[in-house]
Amino acid sequence: MKISIETVEHVANLARLYLSEEEKAEMAQTLSSILDYMDRLNELDTTDVPPTAHIVPIKNVFREDVVKESLPREEVLKNAPEKERGFFKVPRIIED
Amino acid sequence: MEFETVIGLEVHVELLTKSKVFCSCTTEFGGEVNTHCCPVCLGMPGVLPVLNKKAVEYAIKAALALNCEIPEFSKFDRKNYFYPDLPKAYQISQYDLPLARKGYIEIEVDGKPKRIGINRIHLEEDAGKLIHEEGKSYSLVDLNRTGVPLIEIVSEPDIRTPEEAWLYLNKLKTILQYIEVSDCKMEEGSLRCDTNISLRPKGSDKFGTKVELKNLGSFRAVRRSLEYEERRQREILEQGGVIVQETRRWDEARGITIPLRSKEEAHDYRYFPDPDLVPIVIDREWVEKLKSELPELPDAKKKRYMEEYGLPAYDAGVLTASKALANFFEECVSQYHDPKTVSNWVMSEMLGILNETGREVDEIPFKPEQLVKMLKMIDSGTISGKIAKEVFRDMFDTGKDPEAIVKEKGLTQISDEKELEKIAKKVIEENPKSVEDYKKGKEKALGFLVGQVMKETRGKANPQLVNKILKELLG
Structure with a gap:
């Protein structure tokens, strides 16, 4: 197995996912098989192939620097579980 | 270690x-x-x-x-x-x-x-x-x-x-x-x-x-x-x-x-x-294309100020440290013959007041032309350098033209010899001790007397002229 339970726990923590022990085992299994598949791809000789950053062959899609109207604040805060005085309200995260 | x-x-x-x-x-x-x-x-x-x-x-x-x-x-x-x-x-x-x-x-x-x-x-x-x-x-x-x-x-x-x-x-x-x-x-x-x-x-x-x-x-x-x-x-x-x-x-x-x-x-x-x-x-x-749109950068400007205007490295560095300040300076220099004089006023008086008041260059209420006008008034003897500082501060407070300030406040330099002579005589009469000191060879006493004349005229007397007149009167 390429992916250990510890790695699953680490990644799940970074993604704020809470997994049961069974789920962790399953994730370790399925993520490992994905990496195995990547190993198969690695067998290909890609010496002369430039790295691909994007799958569609387009570049330089820009917009002009023009201001358009933003959303009304009621809309902005509509999905917020908690709000106060126009702010989003979240658990205290100050580092001290 | x-x-x-x-x-x-x-x-x-x-x-x-x-x-x-x-x-x-x-x-x-x-x-x-x-x-x-x-x-x-x-x-x-x-x-x-x-x-x-x-x-x-x-x-x-x-x-x-x-x-x-x-x-x-x-x-x-x-x-x-x-x-x-x-x-x-x-x-x-x-x-x-x-x-x-x-x-x-x-x-x-x-x-x-x-x-x-x-x-x-x-x-x-x-x-x-x-x-x-x-x-x-x-x-x-x-x-x-x-x-x-x-x-x-x-x-x-x-x-x-x-x-x-x-x-x-x-x-x-x-x-x-x-x-x-x-x-x-x-x-x-x-x-x-x-x-x-x-x-x-x-x-x-x-x-x-x-x-x-x-x-x-x-x-x-x-x-x-x-x-x-x-x-x-x-x-x-x-x-x-x-x-x-x-x-x-x-x-x-x-x-x-x-x-x-x-x-x-x-x-x-x-x-x-x-x-x-x-x-x-x-x-x-x-x-x-973007490179061609770049303005003259601070280092290049500093070098040019030293070469083109003959400014010391220190002046050139201070003036080019802010684009707004450099622009103000260049505006002045384009209308005035002596860059160093402009530099002195900008660096001492102007930056002094800006520091003191916490204001930025773009908040200066007068235009470069107005500073140039003031410098020309010093050159022509209309105001003394000392009075000019007072005028300058007033320009900062009000944004008014230097001529207007000088006129309103009656700050025109007194260069009328007769008038100055009258005042000088009065000062001599009132300060026998200093006159005696001067006659005994104390050069400093003359400075005091000049100062008294300046005081009498509220700084408006032409100091060089006062000096000359006092020396003549004291023989």
């Missing part, structure tokens, strides 16, 4: 575009909370960011002014981390292929030029603002700033003293203000700086363990925090201790750095190319 300090700076600068980097919300500072937001910058599912061309152009201009190379190919990546100031849970940034690399800023250390390398400059989006009120169990989030275009400028670890770090920052700010890509207002957060600092035995080529410093609200704070940290690390090393690699927060009030205890210091950003944004390909023609 002797130690060498190694400092690197990471500077974030907000670009002066009108709209955000990936959406059309305004970038204006200070709006009502959460009113400059749209589905794109709020990170709603299914939206598509589209890159602001001006942001790319400003970033390229900054890179060119900082002597960087601009690779042809560049792309955006997602930097993943959970933090409430980022509604998408990732920041669109650039990882392995930044817009620019390998530049430098030249500073002057002990009268000699020193180059501080720039490792890279990349374009990214700003995060929102978090507010932590005292004693509350929650934090508040304002997402107006989310998505404002930022460039991050990462220096090489070439800086050796806190003083050099301060010089680097000042130079960087000056250059970015010259090319008008950012207003660099630290107090509004449009320029922010993090530093890292380590010590190593002098002569060693290995880096010591570095400490990152945050919460630096001014250039002065940058310098003070580095000075403190340099001292702290030296003391630990001298006692045989080891430096812990950590992030520390500058406490401005106490003048110390404190370890930042962070719940989430994973630093595991899992960068990957952003599939929503296509690569940027910058051809040479585009770069050349």
Whole structure:
């Protein structure tokens, strides 16, 4: 197995996912098989192939620097579980 | 053991575009909370960011002014981390292929030029603002700033003293203000700086363990925090201790750095190319066009002031440190024959009053022509240099023309010999002791008498003339 339970726990923590022990085992299994598949791809000789950053062959899609109207604040805060005085309200995260 | 300090700076600068980097919300500072937001910058599912061309152009201009190379190919990546100031849970940034690399800023250390390398400059989006009120169990989030275009400028670890770090920052700010890509207002957060600092035995080529410093609200704070940290690390090393690699927060009030205890210091950003944004390909023609739009930069201007106007290096340096100041000076010089005189007035009187009142050059209420008029009034003898200072201050307070001020206040210099003679005689009569002293050979006594005449005329007498008249009267 390429992916250990510890790695699953680490990644799940970074993604704020809470997994049961069974789920962790399953994730370790399925993520490992994905990496195995990547190993198969690695067998290909890609010496002369430039790295691909994007799958569609387009570049330089820009917009002009023009201001358009933003959303009304009621809309902005509509999905917020908690709000106060126009702010989003979240658990205290100050580092001290 | 002797130690060498190694400092690197990471500077974030907000670009002066009108709209955000990936959406059309305004970038204006200070709006009502959460009113400059749209589905794109709020990170709603299914939206598509589209890159602001001006942001790319400003970033390229900054890179060119900082002597960087601009690779042809560049792309955006997602930097993943959970933090409430980022509604998408990732920041669109650039990882392995930044817009620019390998530049430098030249500073002057002990009268000699020193180059501080720039490792890279990349374009990214700003995060929102978090507010932590005292004693509350929650934090508040304002997402107006989310998505404002930022460039991050990462220096090489070439800086050796806190003083050099301060010089680097000042130079960087000056250059970015010259090319008008950012207003660099630290107090509004449009320029922010993090530093890292380590010590190593002098002569060693290995880096010591570095400490990152945050919460630096001014250039002065940058310098003070580095000075403190340099001292702290030296003391630990001298006692045989080891430096812990950590992030520390500058406490401005106490003048110390404190370890930042962070719940989430994973630093595991899992960068990957952003599939929503296509690569940027910058051809040479585009770069050349942007290069041709750059104004004369501070170093070139300084050199020109020395060569063309014959100014001392010090004057040229002070005058070109701010574009607004340089513009004001050049306006004056284009209408007045003696650059050094203009420089003296701008550097002493004008900067003096600006410092005293905390005002900026663009808040000066009078025009360069008005200063030139005043200088010409001194040349023609209409006012004395001393009175001119009074007039100058009045111009600052009211923005009025010097002629108007002189007329209103009756400040015209008295050059009428008869009138001055009358006053001089009166002063001589009233000050027999000084007259006696002068006659005994005390030159100083004459100065006193001149001063008395000036006092009688409320500073309006032509001092050279008073001198001459007094000498004649006292034989």
